[in-house]
Amino acid sequence: GAVVSQHPSWVICKSGTSVKIECRSLDFQATTMFWYRQFPKQSLMLMATSNEGSKATYEQGVEKDKFLINHASLTLSTLTVTSAHPEDSSFYICSADRGRAVNEQFFGPGTRLTVL
Amino acid sequence: AQTVTQSQPEMSVQEAETVTLSCTYDTSESDYYLFWYKQPPSRQMILVIRQEAYKQQNATENRFSVNFQKAAKSFSLKISDSQLGDAAMYFCAYRSANTGNQFYFGTGTSLTVIP
Numbered sequence: 001g002a003v004v005s006q007h008p009s010w011v012i013c014k015s016g017t018s019v020k021i022e023c024r025s026l027d028f029q030a031t032t033m034f035w036y037r038q039f040p041k042q043s044l045m046l047m048a049t050s051n052e053g054s055k056a057t058y059e060q061g062v063e064k065d066k067f068l069i070n071h072a073s074l075t076l077s078t079l080t081v082t083s084a085h086p087e088d089s090s091f092y093i094c095s096a097d098r099g100r101a102v103n104e105q106f107f108g109p110g111t112r113l114t115v116l
Numbered sequence: 117a118q119t120v121t122q123s124q125p126e127m128s129v130q131e132a133e134t135v136t137l138s139c140t141y142d143t144s145e146s147d148y149y150l151f152w153y154k155q156p157p158s159r160q161m162i163l164v165i166r167q168e169a170y171k172q173q174n175a176t177e178n179r180f181s182v183n184f185q186k187a188a189k190s191f192s193l194k195i196s197d198s199q200l201g202d203a204a205m206y207f208c209a210y211r212s213a214n215t216g217n218q219f220y221f222g223t224g225t226s227l228t229v230i231p
Contacts, residue, residue: 032217034218041205042223042224043221043223043224044221046219046220091159093161095161095219097217105211105217105219107153107160107161109158109159109160110160
């Protein structure tokens with residue numbers, strides 16, 4: 001099956017620093033990738049949709065300048081949390097879409113971000 | 117945006133018994149897909165089962181089956197012969213067949229399996 005990886009799996013940073021999270025589709029090309037945020041015991045909240053070679057589409061209420069998304073290739077999307085603050089601490093999950101087929105969206109294992 | 121509602125924040129089931137998780141959704145579209153995902157403590161999202169809205173037959177995957185009621189916009193998940201490994205968060209999700217390809221998730225149901 002299709003595999004999506006995320007790196008790092010867990011990151012701790014100081015307030016005010018920037019953190020980059022990578023999402024890679026390992027054995028397929030992903031035209032579209034999605035970034036979600038999940039708080040403890042809550043659902044996945046879609047943050048943005050990332051298309052290769054174009055600007056990401058952000059959901060309402062998500063700060064574009066805060067959460068920078070770059071989809072540089074068909075196998076890599078990055079999420080950079082700029083000037084992180086404790087309220088940005090969360091679990092970030094990416095998923096990759098390999099086409100228009102019904103279930104061809106595969107999830108990464110997630111990245112736990114803790115901002116001190 | 118479409119809304120997906122899971123009215124049961126927590127459920128429990130005795131091992132080997134059957135449990136049904138509820139999901140309703142709101143959409144004006146006629147063509148869409150519905151999914152149940154499982155999220156164990158590892159946090160990895162795992163596809164359990166999917167249903168195409170144009171299909172009248174309910175999807176089945178081994179011990180997992182759905183009751184899809186399109187008119188009622190209901191999509192429940194039945195887990196038969198529950199096993200300890202079924203304990204997880206379960207999310208119902210909606211995806212349009214025509215407009216965009218993002219998933220809309222419900223709030224989740226935490227399932228506990230009692231030995």
